[in-house]
Amino acid sequence: MMLAAFIAFAVFALVAGVLVAAFAMVKFTLKLVLLPLKLLFLPILAVFMIVKFALLIAFGAAFVAVLIAVAIVVALVAAPFALIAAIT
Structure with missing residues (x-):
């Protein structure tokens, strides 16, 4: 039972690793292909x-x-009022 679970986990880890590697390769390829458009x-x-x-x-x-x-x-409108206020 334990060996079967370990083998299943190993297969799952291998599949996950392959998927991550494939995703990284596709991402790099698209980045490389789209670089001229970006430039x-x-x-x-x-x-x-x-x-x-x-x-x-x-x-x-x-x-x-x-x-x-x-x-x-x-300032032009307020100047006369300021002068009158200063005088009085």
């Missing part, structure tokens, strides 16, 4: 990332410019 996609991805960061910087600069303009208008 072709990298420049396109780089262009998209550069455009993304350029747009983020442009929108950020425009937002800061609008905030500065609003701050100047608020």
Whole structure:
């Protein structure tokens, strides 16, 4: 009984080892086959990332410019009230 269980476990371990090795080989093969596609996609991805960061910087600069303009208008409107408050 014990020998049969040991043999069954050994067969199971052998099958599991073969499956793991086969999976590793298939994974490596697919990685090797898909490498040229990855290398072709990298420049396109780089262009998209550069455009993304350029747009983020442009929108950020425009937002800061609008905030500065609003701050100047608020200062021009608030200056007379501040002068009157300082006098009285």
